[in-house]
Amino acid sequence: MNFNALLARATQRHESLLCVGLDPDPAKFPVGMKGDDTRIFEFCARIVDATKDVVCAFKPQIAYFAAHRAEAQLEALMAYIRRVAPEVPIILDAKRGDIGSTAEQYAREAFVRYQSDAVTLSPYMGLDSIEPYLPYDGKGLILLCRTSNPGGSDLQFQTLAQGGKLYEEVARLAAGPWNQTAKGRLGLVVGATFPEELARVRALAPTLPLLIPGVGAQGGDAAATVQAALTPQGAIIVNSSRAVLYASSGEDWQAAARRVAIATRDQLNAAR
Numbered sequence: 001m002n003f004n005a006l007l008a009r010a011t012q013r014h015e016s017l018l019c020v021g022l023d024p025d026p027a028k029f030p031v032g033m034k035g036d037d038t039r040i041f042e043f044c045a046r047i048v049d050a051t052k053d054v055v056c057a058f059k060p061q062i063a064y065f066a067a068h069r070a071e072a073q074l075e076a077l078m079a080y081i082r083r084v085a086p087e088v089p090i091i092l093d094a095k096r097g098d099i100g101s102t103a104e105q106y107a108r109e110a111f112v113r114y115q116s117d118a119v120t121l122s123p124y125m126g127l128d129s130i131e132p133y134l135p136y137d138g139k140g141l142i143l144l145c146r147t148s149n150p151g152g153s154d155l156q157f158q159t160l161a162q163g164g165k166l167y168e169e170v171a172r173l174a175a176g177p178w179n180q181t182a183k184g185r186l187g188l189v190v191g192a193t194f195p196e197e198l199a200r201v202r203a204l205a206p207t208l209p210l211l212i213p214g215v216g217a218q219g220g221d222a223a224a225t226v227q228a229a230l231t232p233q234g235a236i237i238v239n240s241s242r243a244v245l246y247a248s249s250g251e252d253w254q255a256a257a258r259r260v261a262i263a264t265r266d267q268l269n270a271a272r
């Protein structure tokens with residue numbers, strides 16, 4: 001099943017707009033595991049067990065694995081999620097972007113090595129840096145548009161000579177000609193920390209799925225996010241990582257992660 005269909009089905013079955021981000025930092029692991037980078041798989045797998053019925057997606061961030069030489073644990077985690085939660089799409093957060101020949105290798109990494117359903121990409125090297133991902137049928141390609149960090153404004157908020165902001169041009173291209181080339185498989189990353197721009201992106205890209213990080217640890221407002229971005233034609237995937245993963249460092253850490261995930265899902269649903 002393709003990414004968009006998987007996402008729609010998981011959103012409906014789990015009544016959830018919440019994506020749990022898998023950003024394992026051994027320094028923040030709970031009692032008994034703290035500092036142990038051989039237990040990255042185990043930590044993430046227990047979070048998956050605790051939240052798999054309340055999410056519409058999981059989003060492992062590749063840097064948290066690569067930094068600890070834990071790529072093999074990420075491979076094992078992807079296989080584990082596919083086994084215990086086959087209905088939940090997995091978005092590999094890699095933010096790749098490079099010339100075509102290198103992008104071919106990044107595409108292979110995301111879709112052959114890790115078997116993800118979607119990957120995050122930087123659009124700033126242009127359409128030919130996205131094209132190498134297209135041979136992987138049905139996979140979602142989610143382009144950075146208006147990122148959640150304050151410094152995102154440095155470039156994305158620049159006014160272009162032809163008028164409009166750079167992030168608006170990314171949204172226009174992704175909703176129009178680039179998505180035609182990509183056969184409807186593009187999505188956009190827009191931060192929950194910028195609800196006005198979120199609404200603007202939704203207006204420019206009414207049918208694209210939006211991956212929205214920034215609720216939880218970054219302080220984005222869950223209700224404002226839903227009101228700005230959710231429409232009957234436009235899916236949203238609202239990510240929270242640290243607030244769920246590190247809800248408790250005590251022995252109740254899995255139960256605490258589940259509690260926060262359910263509370264966040266319910267907050268998002270209340271605003272629908």
Ligand SMILES: O=c1ccn([C@@H]2O[C@H](COP(=O)(O)O)[C@@H](O)[C@H]2O)c(=O)[nH]1
Binds near residue numbers: 023061214
């Ligand atoms: O604009 C962006 C794009 C990606 N991210 C990623 O999302 C999570 C957010 O983690 P929290 O702990 O919920 O803040 C993380 O993996 C980022 O790399 C983002 O925050 N903003």
